[in-house]
Amino acid sequence: MTGVHFIDGDQAACEGALAAGCRFVAGYPITPSTEVVERFASRIPLIGGLFIQMEDEIASSIAIQGAVWAGKKVMTVTSGPGLSLMMEHVGFAAITETPCVFVDVQRGGPSTGLPTLPAQSDMMQVKWGSHGDYEPIALSPNSPQECFDLMINAFNLAELYRVPVFFMMDEVVGHMTERVVIPEASAIEVAERRWTGKPPGEYRPYEANDDLVPDMVKAGDGYRIHVTGLTHDERGYPTMHPAGQKKLVERLVGKIRHHRERLVDVRMDGLDDAEVVLVSFGITSRVAGPAMEEARQRGGRVGHLRLVITWPFPSSLLRKLAKHVKAFVVPELNMGQMVLEVERAVAGKAQVISVPHPGGTVHEPEDILQKILEAAR
Amino acid sequence: MDPELESPLMPYLRQDRMPHIWCPGCGIGTTVNCFVRALMESGLNLDQVAVVSGIGCTGRVAGYLKLDSFHTTHGRPIPFATGLKLANPGLKVVVYSGDGDLFAIGGNHFVHGARRNMDIMVICVNNYTYGMTGGQAAPTTPLGAVQTTMPFGNFENPFNLPFLADACGAVYVARWTVYHVRQLARAMKEGLAKKGFVFIEALSPCPTLYSRRNRLGDGVDQLKYYKAKSIIKDGADTKEVGLSFQGEIIVGKFVDRERPTWLESMDKHYSSVFGEKYKPYGAAYAKA
Numbered sequence: 001m002t003g004v005h006f007i008d009g010d011q012a013a014c015e016g017a018l019a020a021g022c023r024f025v026a027g028y029p030i031t032p033s034t035e036v037v038e039r040f041a042s043r044i045p046l047i048g049g050l051f052i053q054m055e056d057e058i059a060s061s062i063a064i065q066g067a068v069w070a071g072k073k074v075m076t077v078t079s080g081p082g083l084s085l086m087m088e089h090v091g092f093a094a095i096t097e098t099p100c101v102f103v104d105v106q107r108g109g110p111s112t113g114l115p116t117l118p119a120q121s122d123m124m125q126v127k128w129g130s131h132g133d134y135e136p137i138a139l140s141p142n143s144p145q146e147c148f149d150l151m152i153n154a155f156n157l158a159e160l161y162r163v164p165v166f167f168m169m170d171e172v173v174g175h176m177t178e179r180v181v182i183p184e185a186s187a188i189e190v191a192e193r194r195w196t197g198k199p200p201g202e203y204r205p206y207e208a209n210d211d212l213v214p215d216m217v218k219a220g221d222g223y224r225i226h227v228t229g230l231t232h233d234e235r236g237y238p239t240m241h242p243a244g245q246k247k248l249v250e251r252l253v254g255k256i257r258h259h260r261e262r263l264v265d266v267r268m269d270g271l272d273d274a275e276v277v278l279v280s281f282g283i284t285s286r287v288a289g290p291a292m293e294e295a296r297q298r299g300g301r302v303g304h305l306r307l308v309i310t311w312p313f314p315s316s317l318l319r320k321l322a323k324h325v326k327a328f329v330v331p332e333l334n335m336g337q338m339v340l341e342v343e344r345a346v347a348g349k350a351q352v353i354s355v356p357h358p359g360g361t362v363h364e365p366e367d368i369l370q371k372i373l374e375a376a377r
Numbered sequence: 378m379d380p381e382l383e384s385p386l387m388p389y390l391r392q393d394r395m396p397h398i399w400c401p402g403c404g405i406g407t408t409v410n411c412f413v414r415a416l417m418e419s420g421l422n423l424d425q426v427a428v429v430s431g432i433g434c435t436g437r438v439a440g441y442l443k444l445d446s447f448h449t450t451h452g453r454p455i456p457f458a459t460g461l462k463l464a465n466p467g468l469k470v471v472v473y474s475g476d477g478d479l480f481a482i483g484g485n486h487f488v489h490g491a492r493r494n495m496d497i498m499v500i501c502v503n504n505y506t507y508g509m510t511g512g513q514a515a516p517t518t519p520l521g522a523v524q525t526t527m528p529f530g531n532f533e534n535p536f537n538l539p540f541l542a543d544a545c546g547a548v549y550v551a552r553w554t555v556y557h558v559r560q561l562a563r564a565m566k567e568g569l570a571k572k573g574f575v576f577i578e579a580l581s582p583c584p585t586l587y588s589r590r591n592r593l594g595d596g597v598d599q600l601k602y603y604k605a606k607s608i609i610k611d612g613a614d615t616k617e618v619g620l621s622f623q624g625e626i627i628v629g630k631f632v633d634r635e636r637p638t639w640l641e642s643m644d645k646h647y648s649s650v651f652g653e654k655y656k657p658y659g660a661a662y663a664k665a
Contacts, residue, residue, distance in 0.1 A: 024464055045647045046654055050463050055489040059456035062449060066460025069447065070468065092450050219445035219461060220468050222424040226440055228448035237394060
């Protein structure tokens, strides 16, 4: 597929997954995400891999994890209502450290909501949706090109940290058609699974390396491993003691929190002398751009911080900016989710202005502009 | 221990996890005994056998077998096993779980696993109750039996599991009790050799919760009941094998037929669509 294409974000996301080495997808149809699995289903037979349409999203989200333990790179693809059903297996992936990618092409909610129209209202659900403590990774593409490029990052991060990774598209990014350049395979950096070098007998499935991430094996290799969703020790055996819980959960959250700075991925525009900083992600970043340009033309010192990796949240960067900035303006296609993170990071050092939107369409640049002007006053 | 006295089954168990959690008189351990005997006689390379369990008392089986073993989420061992099997068709994948796990919360997955003829063997230990949570009504609880959530006796119609499995397309369906250890081990051995969706129901006492609440005595009393009231009827019409409270139990091998598995169907279909351009997915994993 190397070359220049004119495709939509859903198609590009599928190509990104294939380029990243994804060879197993289990899915269940749901608007506006279905095109991703439709393309995968038509492409995979001649590539060598499998697509299976499962009976629901619960089954899809655990079938992919079975496939991981037999050695495949995997993803499942859904939208809000399906994501809600998948939450139990987000937790299973987190505690068993099963690398997998959940693609969420967001639509308006709650419940069935707006199947064919955009939102960014699942941002907190992917952070907190499954019970218990864990740290996921989430990426927010804003174009078909990024659906390809960032999908490869998503797969690589899943392998590197052995966590569930969320690919947070939305209906507009999924359905907009743009130029997508697919580089040669040799130019695409693909992370391999962290296979152990230890023989059976010496290998302990949940003995972590210095970076807090353990190496993997797969079923059939003679290691006779045990994998459980119960709290477990380094052997993978259940442990029902506070000390075992402390050791496991601290490592599960620690492996992301300790690498938080390495996981900052942002695009910065005009932040050096900015008085007002727009903080945006995904499709909203493309509406925020024109609002910023207009504000600048009117003499405002306005910068733009676009979050590419939304989880973990780049708190320290926001904290640093807050020392010099008068106000942060946070437009998002929800009633105020990521703005809470901005408020938490800024901790009262600057004004934080939410520009909420219930979804169904994108913001009018004018609405964002008004908030920028308000903030600059 | 004197090696002469050690059970020949021990090398197949994770001895560092003993003692197990099951109550005295529980039949789950007996089914594991039968399963290990079936494994020993199967001739399979045990590095290529994986066991997948859900949640509950029977869900703990995976953790005690010295195989690649997966203790998944409640009701979901079949879709996990589906992914495991399809990602490496060279594996023999066994789902080992309880009646509540497989047929209440996991009922939808059972129905579709059988419909697809996914190449997995499903062993259901049916003790008529939710043991791990303290004896609540299950979709298998016989009419009239007392459970904590049916304190005045169950008035909900239970599943006839072999009939359900048969109707959904399972290629092998058998039922035995833990009194019938030889027959159960033989069914498991046949199941391991069979291609496609295999279903084996093993009736098992839960003396701590089911028997005690229903004043049925201990584990031995239930075995005596199994002995007295079981009727072996191989090839019985699965419509006729429903269970009642302390009533007759029809046991035997009810279904043994051939149907192409999901993977065989996919490979055959894509070979006809794409011709030589298609490399059959399953072929790469075929035994040398």
